[in-house]
Structure formats: C-alpha cells, structure tokens
Amino acid sequence: MQKIAGNQLLENRWSEAEADGLSESQLLLYRSNILGSDKRVTNYGGGNTSAKVMETDPLTGEEVEVLWVKGSGGDIGSMKLDGFSTLYMDKLRALKGLYRGVEHEDEMVGYLPHCTFNLNPRAASIDTPLHAYVPRKHVDHVHADAIIAIAASNNSQELTQTVFGDRIGWLPWKRPGYELGLMLERFCSENPDADGVVLASHGLFTWGDTARSCYDATIDVINVATAWLDTETSGHPAFGGAEHISLDAETRRAVAARLMPAIRGFVSGNHHMVGHFNDSDVVLEFVNAKGMEPLAALGTSCPDHFLRTKIRPLVVGFDPAKNNIDAVLERLPQQVADYRDDYTAYYDRCKHDDSPALRDPNAVVYLVPGVGMITFAKDKATARISGEFYVNAINVMRGASAVSEYQGLPEQEAFDIEYWLLEEAKLQRMPKPKSLAGRVALVTGGAGGIGSATAERYLREGACVMLADINDEALSSTAETLSHSFGDDVVRTVRMNVTDENAVAAAYSEMAVEFGGVDILVSNAGIASSAPVEDTTLDLWNRNMDILSTGYFLVSREAFKVMRVQGMGGSIVFVASKNGLAASPNASAYCTAKASEIHLARCLALEGAEAGIRVNVVNPDAVLRGSKIWEGDWLEQRAGTYGTDKDGLQEMYRQRSMLKRSVFPEDIAEAAYFLASESASKSTGNIINVDAGNVQSFTR
Numbered sequence: 001m002q003k004i005a006g007n008q009l010l011e012n013r014w015s016e017a018e019a020d021g022l023s024e025s026q027l028l029l030y031r032s033n034i035l036g037s038d039k040r041v042t043n044y045g046g047g048n049t050s051a052k053v054m055e056t057d058p059l060t061g062e063e064v065e066v067l068w069v070k071g072s073g074g075d076i077g078s079m080k081l082d083g084f085s086t087l088y089m090d091k092l093r094a095l096k097g098l099y100r101g102v103e104h105e106d107e108m109v110g111y112l113p114h115c116t117f118n119l120n121p122r123a124a125s126i127d128t129p130l131h132a133y134v135p136r137k138h139v140d141h142v143h144a145d146a147i148i149a150i151a152a153s154n155n156s157q158e159l160t161q162t163v164f165g166d167r168i169g170w171l172p173w174k175r176p177g178y179e180l181g182l183m184l185e186r187f188c189s190e191n192p193d194a195d196g197v198v199l200a201s202h203g204l205f206t207w208g209d210t211a212r213s214c215y216d217a218t219i220d221v222i223n224v225a226t227a228w229l230d231t232e233t234s235g236h237p238a239f240g241g242a243e244h245i246s247l248d249a250e251t252r253r254a255v256a257a258r259l260m261p262a263i264r265g266f267v268s269g270n271h272h273m274v275g276h277f278n279d280s281d282v283v284l285e286f287v288n289a290k291g292m293e294p295l296a297a298l299g300t301s302c303p304d305h306f307l308r309t310k311i312r313p314l315v316v317g318f319d320p321a322k323n324n325i326d327a328v329l330e331r332l333p334q335q336v337a338d339y340r341d342d343y344t345a346y347y348d349r350c351k352h353d354d355s356p357a358l359r360d361p362n363a364v365v366y367l368v369p370g371v372g373m374i375t376f377a378k379d380k381a382t383a384r385i386s387g388e389f390y391v392n393a394i395n396v397m398r399g400a401s402a403v404s405e406y407q408g409l410p411e412q413e414a415f416d417i418e419y420w421l422l423e424e425a426k427l428q429r430m431p432k433p434k435s436l437a438g439r440v441a442l443v444t445g446g447a448g449g450i451g452s453a454t455a456e457r458y459l460r461e462g463a464c465v466m467l468a469d470i471n472d473e474a475l476s477s478t479a480e481t482l483s484h485s486f487g488d489d490v491v492r493t494v495r496m497n498v499t500d501e502n503a504v505a506a507a508y509s510e511m512a513v514e515f516g517g518v519d520i521l522v523s524n525a526g527i528a529s530s531a532p533v534e535d536t537t538l539d540l541w542n543r544n545m546d547i548l549s550t551g552y553f554l555v556s557r558e559a560f561k562v563m564r565v566q567g568m569g570g571s572i573v574f575v576a577s578k579n580g581l582a583a584s585p586n587a588s589a590y591c592t593a594k595a596s597e598i599h600l601a602r603c604l605a606l607e608g609a610e611a612g613i614r615v616n617v618v619n620p621d622a623v624l625r626g627s628k629i630w631e632g633d634w635l636e637q638r639a640g641t642y643g644t645d646k647d648g649l650q651e652m653y654r655q656r657s658m659l660k661r662s663v664f665p666e667d668i669a670e671a672a673y674f675l676a677s678e679s680a681s682k683s684t685g686n687i688i689n690v691d692a693g694n695v696q697s698f699t700r
Helices: 024-036 089-098 102-115 128-132 145-151 156-164 178-190 211-233 249-267 281-287 292-298 303-309 325-350 380-403 411-418 421-428 449-460 472-486 501-515 538-566 588-611 633-641 646-656 665-676
Strands: 048-056 063-070 084-088 138-142 168-171 196-199 203-208 274-278 365-368 372-377 440-444 464-469 491-495 520-523 570-575 613-620 687-690
Touching (some): 024 048, 024 063, 024 084, 024 211, 048 128, 063 128, 084 089, 084 102, 084 128, 089 128, 102 178, 102 421, 128 138, 138 211, 145 156, 145 196, 145 203, 145 380, 156 196, 156 211, 196 211, 211 380, 249 274, 249 325, 249 365, 249 501, 249 538, 274 380, 274 501, 281 365, 281 380, 292 380, 303 380, 365 380, 372 380, 440 501, 440 538, 449 472, 449 520, 449 665, 464 501, 501 538, 520 538, 520 665, 538 570, 538 588, 570 588, 570 665, 588 613
Parallel strands (some): 168 196, 440 464, 613 687
Antiparallel strands (some): 048 138, 063 084, 138 203, 274 372
C-alpha cells in the first residue's frame, strides 16, 4: 500500500492466455511472479508459495508426489524455477515420526535435506512444513499490509471473524517452524471449507485445488480486507492527526544531505554502510503525526518487517518549524549512543545461554519529522528494501491503530526471531562481501572511456557509483549500460561542471541523499589542447587550468568536507597524465595544468593524512580507445605534431613505449581500483604510471 487513503483494490493479473500450456511447476512460478509483482501483496523476499506436483522419480521411474516450495532466501516476484526447493511428500510426512515436540522443533530443519527430490541444490526454508502439511495442492503465504493490519491488532481474532466470517480462520502468534506447520494441518482438518487462515502478527495463508483458484483466493481475501479497512477508517485522521508540517521537497533533501553523512559515519564502525532516503507521502504522513513516536517505539509486528528494520527506529530530534539542523547534528552523537545502549540492554534482557553474540547495535531506520525516512544497510538494495519494509509497517500501524490498538511483537518473541540460531546459520552462509562493498564513489568525467571503465571496475567490486559529466547524452548512455549490468540501485548520475563550485557542492549533496556520503573520488574530468606557445591564447590557457587544475581542486575540497563529517577516511584518485611529469611539444597549457594536478594531489595527501584521507595519482599515456578528448581536435593536433595521421598515431605511441604495448581504459581503471582498495590502504601521495613505460616520466 503506497497510498495514504482510499487504497485501490488489487487487480487480478491472471491471464489464461499466458497460463495456457504451462506445466504445474511452471504455473506455480507464474502465480508466484504475479503475486510478488505487487508490493501490496507481499514485500520483497517475503512470503512463499508452493504446489504439490506428481513427478517421475529418477530412481524408480514411478510417479511420486513432490512439494515445490520457494527455497530459502528467494523472492517470489523475481525468482525463476531454480528458486524452488523440491522435496518428496512421503518423506516429509515421515518426518512426523521424528518430531520430539516444540522445544526441539528447530532440529527438524536438519532433516529437510534428506527429503530432497532429484538432488535439487536449492536449500529448503524454515517455512517448508507450513506448506507441506496443508492438505491442498496449492498454497500461498503472503504479508499483505491490509491483512497484517488486522493480524497486528490486539483483538485480531475478533476482527478476522468480523471481516471474513468462517471463510478465513485465525491462529495465534507462533514463530514459523515445524510446530506451526502442524497447527495449520490441524486447522485445515477441523475447518475443511475454509479458504485460508490469518496468522496473528504475521500474515495470511490461502490455498486451493488449482493454481488459479489459489491465486484468486489470495487476491480476493486481500481485497476484502482492503475494502473493509477503507470503510472503517474513512474520515479518521491517521495516527492521531498531524503535529508537524512537511518542509518543501528541496529543503527536505537539503536536510537529508546534511544528516546522512553524519549518521553514516556513526553507523559504519564495523563496515561501510549505504543510505537510502524516502520522503513519499505515506512516510511524511507518519513522521509528521502526533502518534508517530509511541507507535514507532512499539516496533514492527510481522517477522519479515522486524528482521529488516530492527527492534525499533530512531526518531531524530528535528523540528521542521525551526529547521534546527545545526542543533540536531550537535545532539546526534548522543542520540545514536543512547540507541546503542537501549539496543544492548534489550539484548542483555532477552539473550539465552546459546544466543549469538550481540550484532550491530545501530538503528536501521531513522525517522525525521517534516523530512522523511532514512535507512542504512550494508548495500544500497538492502537499505532501500529495509525502507520499503518500514513503509509496510507504517501501513499496518495506520490500519491497526484506526480499527483497534496496534501491537508489535512482544520483546522476547522479537529477540528470539532476530537472534534465532537458524537465522544466524543463514547469515553465516552469506557470501563474503566484495572488496568495495558499502563504498560510495564519485567519478568525474564518468561518461568517458577511463571514467566509465573505472566505474565498471568499482561496481564489479560492490561499490555504489555516482557518474558526473557535462555531456548529458553520453552520461545517460553510460548509466544505462552500467545499470543493465549491475542494477539500478548502485548507479546514479549528476550533470556537473567541475569549474562551477555551486554545481560541485550540489553534486555532493545529491550523492549524500542517494547513497549517504562518499568514500572514493576519482577526479577524471578533462580536456586536452595542443598549440605552440606563441599560438596559445589566454582563453586556451585558462580553459586548461580551469578544468584540469581548479576543477580538481573544487571536487577535492567538497570531498574533504564530506569525508571529514563522516570521520571514516577516504580515497581520492587523480587521473593526471605522464605529461604532468614529462614535457611534450606544443602542449604547454595542458602539461602545466596536469603538473598542477599532481602537485595538488601531493598537498592534499599531506593535509588529509590525519583524517585517513589518502590521495594518489594515476598517470596514463595515450589512452585513445573510448576517450572523449581523442574524439576532437586533440587527436588531429597530436598527429600533426608527430608527423603522422590519425590511424598511425596509436601505433606510434605503442612503438614509443618501452614495453611496446598499447594502454587502454581498463588499465587505468585497474590502477584506480588498486589505489581505492584496502590493498593500498597504506599508500598516499603516490603516483602510478600506466604508460607502458616512458623513461621521461619516471617519478625518480
């Protein structure tokens, strides 16, 4: 639900034309994908679907009943067939003979691999028994906001009966697992005509004898709940009415741009975090409301919400009427410290002898009255999705508090979900983070050959990248290519003239709002000119100095400001030129500006060392492929200088090098990656020549 009021009913997206001819497993996938395509049905990664399908046993050749069910860690909206676990139903039924009672239910997860059909490597999830023991062919489990609003009310059983009558049953809160699977089986046995059941504080189960009837039941039940909530809440001010008035959109982003690098610095002690900002209408209604703080303190109800958003959010003490951002930033360290202390106390109150160690005690969600919601996580997608989950929680709180009294999970239950040993085992199986995971990079000249290659190298290692360039068309094309390869979450663009200090400052503000701050600057924007000194006009001289010297100063100055606020250090990489060390004929303006870059880097390395800000230089030479500066007069001018033509220039450069090799954008990108990585964490003030060897540009 993204609308504040008057929620539209769900569209039934089933198409007989699309479903025609599909196998039972393909119909399951089709049903899953169309359910997961609407976040009002279930959130990203939430819920699961299943079908009991007759398959040919690969060992006996006989027909056997197989449970196809969403595997661990999947998302029904985007999964493929390989996202389903497959298990023999006769073996799943046989597990009942091994069950020793609720105090031992977690051990049943260890038996699930023994039920695997056809050596399927997809791990079965903890929810497998919930689907296996429902005696219907097709089962859906979703976390629709409208349903959870009922499920999270303190009289949810009564409301379920009021809304659905005997069509939909109700079960009390029980942590997902083997026991809940048996509870569902008993419910179905005792209520054979029911279409589903509401799980208190959790979500909805529905079922059917065909894929279509199961899907139809899921959509219809959610729509019944949605329509009922709309009727019951119409005309009532949400969350007790408004206490604050939102700032205008530009000011909201300006406040977020100042808050996010500061918060990021506080929460990135163990690993770099990435931020996401949401100032949608649904978020603003909540953060501005009188009832926001007491509701937020109750925490979320649905386990999926809770795992993504932590026990509760941190409410930032901002007053939009006063726009007291300076005072907020001054108090923010204490607010963050108080949250950590509260979280640690919660851990100490609830922990068991075998509980995993205390995890990151920082908040995930930050609510800012008049401004919006900020979320931080280890990567951009997770930060965004965590925010989406909290929007789901807001919708649940709106509905529940309007028709009843909202209740979050009891503290001990919440802890037992968060620090569940099975959840810990899942976390331990997660792949090791990539080398630049959580890092945020700004690449100027990002649409050129070196810039785009460097951005791609950083993205490949898990970084988020803001591409800055003055060429709108090339910028858009480059971003589209990189987004296609790495996803929309991690690529952003900004049109930036590096000689305009207001434009540079605005770009960093935009990056702070989009990602939370900056860790890496690759200063790469450039031009090139060639002319004998007597033909070098003052305009040409100044143009080189403005872009290649002043521009590098401006983008570095703003990087220093943000990096100092974060207090996490950082890496600045200048893409200079061998011409900054070795003179070239008919290029005095260009060579002098590049020499200025190199000395600026040395000065900044000296100045940034105490803050952990490293500044290093890559010196390319003759990188023609993909380069924007070689597309214009520069190529023709240099060819003329060396008495060759355009086609012969690259070969001339190759032969001129000591190694007799051409230099490509990817070679420069590799050096820029090394200098930004932990491998170079003890290097600053250095120059790496990537020129295939030129004795004149040796640094010593």
